[in-house]
Amino acid sequence: SxxxxxxxxxxxxxxxxxxxxxxxxxxxxxxxxxxxxxxxxxxxxxxxxxxxxxxPKSHILGWKLTSISTILIYLLIATTLFFEWKKRSKKV
Known part of the structure; x- marks a missing residue:
């Protein structure tokens, strides 16, 4: 204006x-x-x-929850892969 x-x-x-x-x-x-x-x-x-x-506050809250959940899932996958790799390394 x-x-x-x-x-x-x-x-x-x-x-x-x-x-x-x-x-x-x-x-x-x-x-x-x-x-x-x-x-x-x-x-x-x-x-x-x-x-x-x-x-809207609900949209911002949803975005934060989605981001945190995504990070936690990636950490869970990375931890699982690490322990599987460690277990296989000990068998060899």
Whole structure:
């Protein structure tokens, strides 16, 4: 956006606060419900980039659990292969 003074912008998107974040120039910014169903926020004077991101906590938690589980599975496989290799080395 580009404005000579601070303006209030209304976005034609349904207001849904769960998981949505708004960033102005990379900085997390609060937004409000406007006219019962839309989103709006004050935009400071100057040229700015406004980005809406869907970042639900459940998605972040799921990503962390998946990453930890993957690492644990790889460690389990590596440990199993190591002990099998060690056992075969002793037989020879």
């Amino acid at each position: 580009k404005a000579a003074s601070t303006q209030f912008a209304v976005f034609s998107e349904i207001y849904y606060d769960k998981g949505w974040n708004v960033y102005i120039d990379g900085k997390l910014t609060p937004y409000a419900k406007v006219n019962y169903v839309l989103r709006g926020m004050p935009i400071p004077a100057g040229e700015h980039e406004i980005v809406f991101k869907f970042e």
